[in-house]
Amino acid sequence: MYWENVRQQIKGLDCIEIGGPTELFSNLEHNSMLYDVIQSIDGINIFEDNPFQDINNKEYTPYGSLKGILFNIDAAGIESASTLNKKYSVVLSAHVLEHIANPIRAITSWKNLLKDHGFLLIIVPEKSHCFDINREYTQFSHILDDYNNQTDEADLSHLVEIKNKSAFPPRFFNLAQDNYKARVLHHHVYNLETLRETCEYCGFKTLYSFNNEKNKLQNIYLGQLKGWDA
Numbered sequence: 001m002y003w004e005n006v007r008q009q010i011k012g013l014d015c016i017e018i019g020g021p022t023e024l025f026s027n028l029e030h031n032s033m034l035y036d037v038i039q040s041i042d043g044i045n046i047f048e049d050n051p052f053q054d055i056n057n058k059e060y061t062p063y064g065s066l067k068g069i070l071f072n073i074d075a076a077g078i079e080s081a082s083t084l085n086k087k088y089s090v091v092l093s094a095h096v097l098e099h100i101a102n103p104i105r106a107i108t109s110w111k112n113l114l115k116d117h118g119f120l121l122i123i124v125p126e127k128s129h130c131f132d133i134n135r136e137y138t139q140f141s142h143i144l145d146d147y148n149n150q151t152d153e154a155d156l157s158h159l160v161e162i163k164n165k166s167a168f169p170p171r172f173f174n175l176a177q178d179n180y181k182a183r184v185l186h187h188h189v190y191n192l193e194t195l196r197e198t199c200e201y202c203g204f205k206t207l208y209s210f211n212n213e214k215n216k217l218q219n220i221y222l223g224q225l226k227g228w229d230a
């Protein structure tokens with residue numbers, strides 16, 4: 001039910017997706033179909049080729065006739081991509097935020113992409129349905145520390161915990177030694193509360209925050225950029 005509300009909110013809008021394309025948005029069976037109702041989409045991806053996607057051109061064609069531009073930018077901090085400032089009504093990002101060492105820095109920079117009162121849709125994995133199951137949920141205070149300490153994306157301070165507590169796929173551990181390049185680690189483990197607190201700190205008003213009842217791996221957040229009148 002909640003997802004239908006999200007769909008209605010985003011329907012007909014111009015979007016930019018960070019770290020896609022996303023199967024979740026293109027396949028009905030995940031209960032999070034989205035690409036079919038949006039008006040347009042561009043993409044941001046850090047790599048031309050990365051361990052998760054096969055992207056080798058400058059077009060972004062995630063679904064059907066949707067065809068946008070793919071920008072190869074490090075989304076952990078896109079402060080310098082000023083040509084994209086205030087160009088979009090929606091920022092989409094699924095299964096990306098947990099790979100970012102300094103989430104507040106990232107989301108704060110994503111805000112620059114948004115028009116006034118634009119929307120932010122973030123999906124992160126719920127640990128009880130993935131290999132992070134034995135790790136503790138990250139507290140918002142830690143996320144804030146990472147911001148205040150200017151933690152950078154080469155940070156490996158969570159690696160010991162991941163090695164001890166996570167069922168992180170072994171084939172990724174070699175890549176994790178140079179995580180700045182590979183970005184495979186889940187630095188943080190989000191529940192809905194930490195996700196919401198993080199986005200609200202960055203200036204978003206929460207519209208929906210829920211676990212997808214038909215696909216419980218997905219913790220979903222939809223917020224709207226606060227304006228001067230919010």
Ligand SMILES: [Zn+2]
Nearest residue numbers: 101146187188
């Ligand atoms: Zn951290």
